[in-house]
Amino acid sequence: xxxxxxxxxxxxxxxxxxxxxxxxxxxxMFDYFLWYKKYPAEGPTFLISxxxxxxxxxxxxxxxxxxxxxxxLSLHIVPSQPGDSAxxxxxxxxxxxxxxxxxxxxxxxxxx
Amino acid sequence: xxxxxxxxxxxITETGRQVTLACHxxxxxxxxxxxxxxxxxxLRLIHYSYGVQDTNKGEVSDGYSxxxxxxxxxxxxxxxxxxxxxxxxFCASSSFPGLAGSYNEQFFGPGTRLxxx
Numbered sequence: 001x002x003x004x005x006x007x008x009x010x011x012x013x014x015x016x017x018x019x020x021x022x023x024x025x026x027x028x029m030f031d032y033f034l035w036y037k038k039y040p041a042e043g044p045t046f047l048i049s050x051x052x053x054x055x056x057x058x059x060x061x062x063x064x065x066x067x068x069x070x071x072x073l074s075l076h077i078v079p080s081q082p083g084d085s086a087x088x089x090x091x092x093x094x095x096x097x098x099x100x101x102x103x104x105x106x107x108x109x110x111x112x
Numbered sequence: 113x114x115x116x117x118x119x120x121x122x123x124i125t126e127t128g129r130q131v132t133l134a135c136h137x138x139x140x141x142x143x144x145x146x147x148x149x150x151x152x153x154x155l156r157l158i159h160y161s162y163g164v165q166d167t168n169k170g171e172v173s174d175g176y177s178x179x180x181x182x183x184x185x186x187x188x189x190x191x192x193x194x195x196x197x198x199x200x201x202f203c204a205s206s207s208f209p210g211l212a213g214s215y216n217e218q219f220f221g222p223g224t225r226l227x228x229x
Contacts (some may be wrong), residue, residue, distance in 0.1 A: 004154075041222075100145075104154040
């Protein structure tokens with residue numbers, strides 16, 4: 001039973017527009033949520049994180065929103081750039097420094 | 113610069129053979145993790161370690177083992193390789209909370225693509 005789900009396997013967006021990636025989780029013990037970005041033939045790289053005590057975290061073009069009551073988080077990329085084309089994974093953990101549970105990933109294609 | 117490396121990057125082996133994938137990090141991190149990535153499943157945790165001599169099973173640990181004899185290395189062994197273990201394997205490491213000022217940020221290696229024929 002997947003505890004972290006990304007229901008959209010792919011997303012296509014025009015350059016300059018907003019990309020919105022969604023993630024749902026079932027385990028109410030998760031305290032930290034992270035987004036990773038992955039290019040082909042490379043390891044995932046950390047993008048942005050959010051603690052369960054917050055509902056929003058921003059870093060440049062990337063914003064993560066957390067809705068604890070709905071057990072839902074989303075990643076907004078504004079504006080989207082061709083270099084953002086990659087697979088994005090959301091991940092959750094029960095405590096800082098602890099193991100992560102990943103979603104299945106969403107492949108984003110940003111069209112010039 | 114600190115880094116995390118994996119070797120080999122590509123490996124082809126036969127069913128039933130023992131295979132060991134290496135992971136080495138120079139971050140001096142206490143926590144190390146092994147994941148496998150398969151289409152539709154994202155990354156799934158195989159084994160993890162929170163320090164020397166500590167090892168724990170993840171959600172897909174059957175057929176795999178790890179040992180942690182020092183801080184820098186966490187080799188992953190497939191005792192008797194099976195075709196179902198054909199996958200891309202990622203090693204990751206992280207510090208204890210507070211030391212890096214971030215939440216659970218794990219640093220990933222470049223991956224090892226393993227094919228079991």
